[in-house]
Every structure is written in C-alpha cells, then in structure tokens.
Amino acid sequence: MFLFFQSPMTKTKKLIGDEGIIFRNMFATSPLCCPSRSSILTGNYVHNHGAVNNSVDGNCSSPIWQKQSETRAFITYLKKQKYTTFFAGKYLNQYGKLETGGPEHIPPGWDWWNQ
Structure with missing residues (x-):
C-alpha cells in the first residue's frame, strides 16, 4: 500500500513561507495553553508568572494574575512608548468568566x- 503525504498548509507556505522564512522547529515553554500564552504575554517562564x-x-486569568502578571505584560510597555495596540482572538482560557x-x-x- 502506498501512502501519499501532502505537506499541510500549502497555500500558507506559498503566500508567506516562500516570500519570507520558514521555521522548521518550534519550542514552547509549556505544553498547556494558558501557561504558554501567559509566557508569550509576559516573557516569563511559568514559575515566574504563576499560571500553572x-x-x-491554576492562575489562568485569575484576579491574582490580572493584578500581578497582566499589569507587566509586554503590551503595557509598548503602550508606554506610545504604540497603538490591537488584540483579536483567544486571550487566556478563563478570560470572560x-x-x-x-x-x-x-x-x-x-x-x-x-x-
């Protein structure tokens, strides 16, 4: 039996990858969604931002996270430098509850x- 494997996201690769760069490896600080997103937002590892x-x-968008880590997210520093900021999409798993x-x-x- 012959198995044919087609590379995923061929249109994306053509539109973006062929015109720029392709990352062949990807690393995350945590395999869980909220801790990983918290690391992206803060630049800190899980043991520093506390979303476990x-x-x-587990500190995912908890009042403690909002008071401590959220106020020190990278976007707050961009805002202080007069950048206009925009967010669309999923924030943290427990956001909005x-x-x-x-x-x-x-x-x-x-x-x-x-x-």
Missing part, C-alpha cells in the same frame, strides 16, 4: 480589544 494550568485556581471579571475586563495596554 488552564483553570482559574464572571469569576475573572467577565468580558467587561479588558487587560491594560490594549487600545482595540476584540475577544
């Missing part, structure tokens, strides 16, 4: 927020 799993109890401030909570530093 995808639950509020009543116990984390509901969808009314917009993290500091964002001019345009589309969650």
